[in-house]
Amino acid sequence: xxxxxxxxxxxxxxxxxxxxxxxxxxxxxxxxxxxxxxxxxxxxxxxxxxxxxxxxxxxxxxxxxxxxxxxxxxxxxxxxxxxxxxxxxxxxxxxxxxxxxxxxxxxxxxxxxxxxxxxxxxxxxxxxxxxxxxxxxxxxxxxxxxxxxxxxxxxxxxxxxxxxxxxxxxxxxxxxxxxxxxxxxxxxxxxxxxxxxxxxxxxxxxxxxxxxxxxxxxxxxxxxxxxxxxxxxxxxxxxxxxxxxxxxxxxxxxxxx
Numbered sequence: 001x002x003x004x005x006x007x008x009x010x011x012x013x014x015x016x017x018x019x020x021x022x023x024x025x026x027x028x029x030x031x032x033x034x035x036x037x038x039x040x041x042x043x044x045x046x047x048x049x050x051x052x053x054x055x056x057x058x059x060x061x062x063x064x065x066x067x068x069x070x071x072x073x074x075x076x077x078x079x080x081x082x083x084x085x086x087x088x089x090x091x092x093x094x095x096x097x098x099x100x101x102x103x104x105x106x107x108x109x110x111x112x113x114x115x116x117x118x119x120x121x122x123x124x125x126x127x128x129x130x131x132x133x134x135x136x137x138x139x140x141x142x143x144x145x146x147x148x149x150x151x152x153x154x155x156x157x158x159x160x161x162x163x164x165x166x167x168x169x170x171x172x173x174x175x176x177x178x179x180x181x182x183x184x185x186x187x188x189x190x191x192x193x194x195x196x197x198x199x200x201x202x203x204x205x206x207x208x209x210x211x212x213x214x215x216x217x218x219x220x221x222x223x224x225x226x227x228x229x230x231x232x233x234x235x236x237x238x239x240x241x242x243x244x245x246x247x248x249x250x251x252x253x254x255x256x257x
Contacts, residue, residue, distance in 0.1 A: 001030070002026070002030075002251075003104065004031045017243045034147055036092075054072050055071050058095040059092045080094075101142060130185075146249075152217050157218035159199065188226055201218050236250040
């Protein structure tokens with residue numbers, strides 16, 4: 001089972017850069033998209049409903065903002081749109097598909113980089129999410145939670161660690177919280193099961209030639225229940241093809257859908 005998590009920074013923009021042609025060649029089983037930045041009625045072109053996939057979009061109320069999606073080859077038993085609270089639902093930040101013994105979600109955590117008000121929203125989101133993550137860990141089903149979490153975990157996950165200590169996404173409180181996700185709650189950072197190397201980034205600023213200089217952040221994750229850790233066969237950050245300021249995170253699991 002090949003699962004891709006990708007912040008498209010606009011699904012229409014990514015489409016013009018060849019994302020769907022690349023996706024067809026890679027042939028993933030499930031694709032989790034964040035930041036579609038489109039209403040579903042604006043995605044009438046056939047390219048946005050890839051042949052052979054069931055497609056599920058969750059839009060933000062605000063046009064051109066946020067939004068998540070999942071493309072799945074296998075038809076899910078159930079689809080959950082939203083978490084039942086705002087701003088998650090109002091901003092289109094969560095969609096989940098359920099299969100026998102496995103659930104996969106696409107989630108987009110808020111960024112706090114625009115100011116103190118949005119950072120407060122982000123902290124509240126993290127607090128609310130803690131309960132869901134604990135329920136996932138305690139549940140009987142395996143779970144893959146894909147998404148842009150807008151938080152780096154450790155010093156090796158960001159190029160300029162010291163210089164970003166006061167910036168959203170690298171705040172000590174944020175890193176401590178995501179560390180608790182992996183330690184106290186007991187979920188697993190799937191990428192790090194197979195790759196413990198530094199400078200493995202998934203996002204680069206458009207400024208100062210950051211991508212070519214590899215001045216990046218690792219803020220895109222596939223976070224899984226412990227039962228899937230031994231099922232991870234390979235991990236890859238797709239940097240050869242650039243569709244967004246984020247790179248697709250590809251993970252292969254020994255788990256047939």
